[in-house]
Amino acid sequence: MSAKEITVALVGNPNTGKSTLFNALTGLRQKVGNYPGVTVARKSGRCDCGDGLKVELVDLPGLYSLAAASPDEQVVTDVLLGSLEGSQQPDAIVVVLDATNLLRNLFLASQLAELNLPLALVLNQADIAHEQGLKIDTNLLSQRLGGVPVILTSAWKGEGIASVRRAIAEVLNKKTKMTRLTWPSQVESALNTIVQAIQTDTSIAPSNADAQRILFSSNAHTSDRLGWSQSQRISVIRQARDQVRAAGFNPLAAEPLIHYAHLRKVLEGVVSGGAGKQGNAAALDRVLLHRVMGPILFIGIMLGLFASVFWLAKFPMQWIQSGVDFLKAIIAPTLSSTPMLQSLVTDGIIAGVGAFLVFLPQILILFLFVGILEDSGYMARAAFIMDRLFSWCGLNGKSFVPLLSGYACAIPGLLSTRTIEDPKARLATAFAVPFMSCSARFPIYALMCAAFIGPLYGPGWESVVMVGMHCVGLIFAIPTAFVLTRFILKVKPQPFVLELPRYQMPKPRDVLWRMWQNAAEFISKAGTVIFAITIIIWALCYFPRDAQMAEKIKTAEPTLNTQELQARTQAAMIEQSWMGRFGKTIQPVFDPCGFDWKITVGVLASFPAREVIVSTLGVTYSIGKGAEADSQHLRLAMQDAKWTEGPRKSTPIFSLAAVLALMVFFALCSQCGPTIATLAQETGGWKWATISFFYMTILAWVMAVVVYQCVIRLT
Amino acid sequence: MTPLSQLLPGQFGKLVSLNPDRAVDQRLMALGLLPGMALKLVRRAPLGDPLAIEFGGQVVSLRLAEAESLIVDVAADCPVQRPKNNS
C-alpha cells in the first residue's frame, strides 16, 4: 500500500444504506441493519472504479450534522479532516442520501460542500422512493449543485452500483465540487473575522469549514484542534456572533436555518409526486407502540426470543454432542498405545473444545433474532418503549441496543454504546453491559440445569432457573447503574432523539451474514484461546504423574477390583497434580460458596474466558473416570461427586445450594479478557475497566456466598 | 401557543420557537425542525414518555421534558406534509 493511495469516504445520515453500498462496491461484508447507528467505527476496503482505478473506500458511521456530538460522529469529522492518526484527508466524498427524505439528507451534504472536496451524491433506496410514487429529477438537481454527479441507486438490490463506480472515477478526475451556498453578508464577514483571527493567533490558515464549526457550534472541538486558545478566541467569537445576530439570526440556529432555506430552493421542482402515500410505519406503530398492546408485545417478543433460543437450539446441540462423542470413540482406540497422548486428545482437546462448541447453536439463534429485530425496524421501537424505564436509572433508550446485544456478547454491546451522546451516560451503559448474561454464560447454566435442576425438579423448573439466571445480571445492573449515574457520575437528564425507521421485511442475506460473522468469531475463539487454555489445563491436571500410585492404592486397599482400582488411581492422580494442589490451596476462599477444589480450579481457569468452565469441569471430572466417556458422562460424574472430607463428607458436592451459587457466581463475575480490554478502550483508560473487574468479581463472590448459605439452610 | 408536550396524540401544530442553546434543539434543527415547520404529535410511548413526533416525513422520538420548551401553534387545519421533499 503506497502512501498515495486514493481514498474516498462514504458519508451520510444514519440508516441511509452506506454500509450496504460499501459492501456492493467492495465485495466485503460490513454489518448492515435497520437502526440508526449500526456502523460505529471507520472500516475500509478496496473498490474498483474501472480503467484500473482502484480506490480505498471508507465506510463511516452515520451522522445528521457535522456539529458532532457522539464519539461515532466524531470519527466522521476526524476522517473528513484527515486528523485521525494514520489517515489522510479523503480525496473525494460520496454522500449517501435517503431518496425518500432528500431535504433533511441534503443538509449534511450542504455542510460537506463547505469542505471543498470533490463530491458525488448517491440517492439510495430508490426502490422505496419509487414505491412511494416519488419522482426525482437527478439532472436538475445535479445542475443546481454545480454539476456534481447525482445517482439514483438501490444499493440493496445492486442497482446503480456501476454508475457509482463511474461517478467516483469522474469526480476524482474532474474534481467536481458541489456549489456552496451564499452566506448572508454579515455571516460571511463573521466567518472572515474568525479566519483572520486564527491566522494571526496561530499562524495556521483555517478552512472555511473550520470557521463555520467555531462560529455555529457550541462545542470547542475545532478551536482545540487548531490550538486556538480560550483566551484568544473568546472575544473574537463573541464579536463574530454579534455580527450574525445583527443579520437577524441566533448564531446557534443560523446554520440550519440558512442551509435549509437554501436547500428548499435547490429542491424546487426536483421532487414530484408522493403526496398522500402513507408509509407502513404508522399502521404498525399503532399496534406495536400501543399503550397496552405495546408493552405486552414487547415482553412477549423478548420471552419468545429467549425461549426459542433454548428450544430451537436443543436439537443441533444434541447433534454436535453426538458428533463429539463419535469422534472420541473413533480416536481413542487408535491412541491406546500411548496413554498420555490418548488422554491429551480425548480428555483434553476433544472434550474441552467439544464442550464449548456445543453452545454454538444457541449463539447462532440469539444473533439471528437480534438481527431480525434490528433489520425489521423494531429495535428502535423497543428503545422507544424502554426509554422511560432506562431514564429512571439515568440511562437512555439508546442503552437498550447495547444491553440487548450484551445478551449475545458484551463486545458488540460495548461498541454500540458509541451512539450515546453523553460521555457519562455512555460510561454507565458500558459499565452495565458486561452484567448482561452473554452467550458464554449459557454453557454453565445449561450444564447445571441439565444435570441437576432438570432431573431433580423437572423441565418446568429447569426453564424457570434458566430464565432466572438470565435476569440475575440485569437485576444487579439496574441498581448499579442507578447509583453510578445518580451519585457517582451525576449524569444530567439525557436527551433522547432517535429516528424511528420504517419497517421492512428483514433481509435474509444481511441477517444471516451478521449471524455468521458472530459465529465465526466464536468458532475462531474455540480454535485458539479455548484450545490453548484447554491444553494448559489438561497438562496442569495430568502432571506430575506418580508411577507408583496404582501400587500404593492396591497395597492400602487390596479388595478393589481392576475397574475400581483404575478409577481410584486416576482420581488420586488428579488430586496430586499441579492443578489439584493449586485448587486445594485456594479452595478455602470459595468454601463458603460451597465450591470444592475441582470447581475452584474451574473458576480460576475461567478468568480469561468464562466459557472455559465447562471444559475445565469436563477435564477435572472426566479424567478420573477413564477414557471411555460418553455424552452423559460429565453429568453423571458430577451427580456422583461427593465431599470426601470435612463436615459435609459424603454429601453431594452439587447440592441445590452449590449449583445455584455456582450459576450466580458465573452470572455476575467479570471473567472475560476481551471484555475488559474493550471496556478499557471504550472508556479511554484502565480506570473503569479495573473498577468493573473488581466490582463484578467481588459482587459475584458475595452473592454466591449469600445464595449458598441461604439455600443450604432452607433445604 | 402551547408547549409541544401538551399536544394530544394526533394533533398537528406549527413550530413557533425552540431553544437553540440546548444540544437537543440543535439536533432537532439539524433534522429540519425549524420555526414554521409543521409537525404532528404522533403518540406518547406506553409509559407516557418519550413522545414520537413527525415532521418533514420522518418520525423522531423526544422526551417530554425537552418538548416542554418547544412552543407550537396548534392549528386545526395544518396537516403535516407528507415526505414531499420540497415541502
Ligand SMILES: Nc1nc2c(ncn2[C@@H]2O[C@H](COP(=O)(O)OP(=O)(O)OP(=O)(O)O)[C@@H](O)[C@H]2O)c(=O)[nH]1
Ligand atoms: N429498500 C432498500 N433498503 C435498503 C437499501 N439500501 C440499504 N437498505 C436497508 O437500509 C438499512 C440500513 O442500511 P445500512 O447499510 O446499515 O445503513 P448505514 O447507512 O450503513 O447505517 P448506519 O451504519 O447506521 O449509519 C438496512 O436495513 C438495509 O437493508 C436500498 O437500496 N433499498
Ligand SMILES: [Mg+2]
Ligand atoms: Mg453502516
